[in-house]
Amino acid sequence: xxxxxxxxxxxxxxxxxxxxxxxxxxxxxxxxxxxxxxxxxxxxxxxxxxxxxxxxxxxxxxxxxxxxxxxxxxxxxxxxxxxxxxxxxxxxxxxxxxxxxxxxxxxxxxxxxxxxxxxxxxxxxxxxxxxxxxxxxxxxxxxxxxxxxxxxxxxxxxxxxxxxxxxxxxxxxxxxxxxxxxxxxxxxxxxxxxxxxxxxxxxxxxxxxxxxxxxxxxxxxxxxxxxxxxxxxxxxxxxxxxxxxxxxxxxxxxxxxxxxxxxxxxxxxxxxxxxxxxxxxxxxx
Numbered sequence: 001x002x003x004x005x006x007x008x009x010x011x012x013x014x015x016x017x018x019x020x021x022x023x024x025x026x027x028x029x030x031x032x033x034x035x036x037x038x039x040x041x042x043x044x045x046x047x048x049x050x051x052x053x054x055x056x057x058x059x060x061x062x063x064x065x066x067x068x069x070x071x072x073x074x075x076x077x078x079x080x081x082x083x084x085x086x087x088x089x090x091x092x093x094x095x096x097x098x099x100x101x102x103x104x105x106x107x108x109x110x111x112x113x114x115x116x117x118x119x120x121x122x123x124x125x126x127x128x129x130x131x132x133x134x135x136x137x138x139x140x141x142x143x144x145x146x147x148x149x150x151x152x153x154x155x156x157x158x159x160x161x162x163x164x165x166x167x168x169x170x171x172x173x174x175x176x177x178x179x180x181x182x183x184x185x186x187x188x189x190x191x192x193x194x195x196x197x198x199x200x201x202x203x204x205x206x207x208x209x210x211x212x213x214x215x216x217x218x219x220x221x222x223x224x225x226x227x228x229x230x231x232x233x234x235x236x237x238x239x240x241x242x243x244x245x246x247x248x249x250x251x252x253x254x255x256x257x258x259x260x261x262x263x264x265x266x267x268x269x270x271x272x273x274x275x276x277x278x279x280x281x282x283x284x285x
Contacts, residue, residue, distance in 0.1 A: 027096030031153035133255030141174035191241035241268030
């Protein structure tokens with residue numbers, strides 16, 4: 001018999017069916033909140049300190065008090081993972097500005113934030129897409145100007161992901177002014193004709209990906225050439241290799257963009273190497 005799913009809500013671990021959030025929660029009414037996602041492999045959290053640091057930064061950028069320090073968050077995450085018996089998958093965290101009568105302005109001082117977490121069992125390591133390679137499309141980037149904040153306001157990403165689903169592909173890379181910003185839920189990379197690893201530099205135009213940072217560090221340690229610059233869509237089409245990174249995908253090879261074959265049409269050697277290095281580093285903790 002499968003054990004009951006347990007979630008965390010406002011200080012309590014509850015059966016999934018019993019967890020309730022009031023309709024006046026500002027996350028529900030205004031998408032006024034922040035979220036984070038950490039991967040779990042071998043029952044342990046991956047890159048978690050960096051995820052918690054990004055959560056703290058995002059909360060600070062929109063003026064929500066962080067309800068826990070990093071050690072407190074990790075204790076809760078670890079307990080939730082254990083209670084659900086998840087050895088591979090994801091733990092999701094969300095903090096909203098709390099519950100108050102509907103008004104655009106912030107509620108009165110002292111309004112408690114709503115804090116919620118849940119886990120999802122998911123195949124991460126043996127994802128068959130990592131062997132076959134992902135097909136993706138490009139879409140117009142419709143988002144706001146503070147994409148560096150990991151907001152729960154994800155409608156533009158939902159629409160991009162739906163376009164990808166309707167096209168029968170795995171992901172959508174969003175494009176602005178002729179250059180790739182990032183994926184609908186990932187960071188975009190290419191390997192240029194000169195065998196240089198290229199990704200867009202950090203700014204308010206994109207989310208500072210945690211897996212992105214780890215992959216760049218591993219690439220530096222492996223003495224790979226790196227350029228942080230804009231990626232014109234035409235250059236992405238002509239790349240030797242392409243891949244995207246995220247907490248749930250790790251390093252995912254891309255073999256086709258908008259119907260155009262990338263490289264030899266299969267995961268390239270540099271992408272495979274970086275995926276293996278990342279998994280090895282994640283398992284070392």
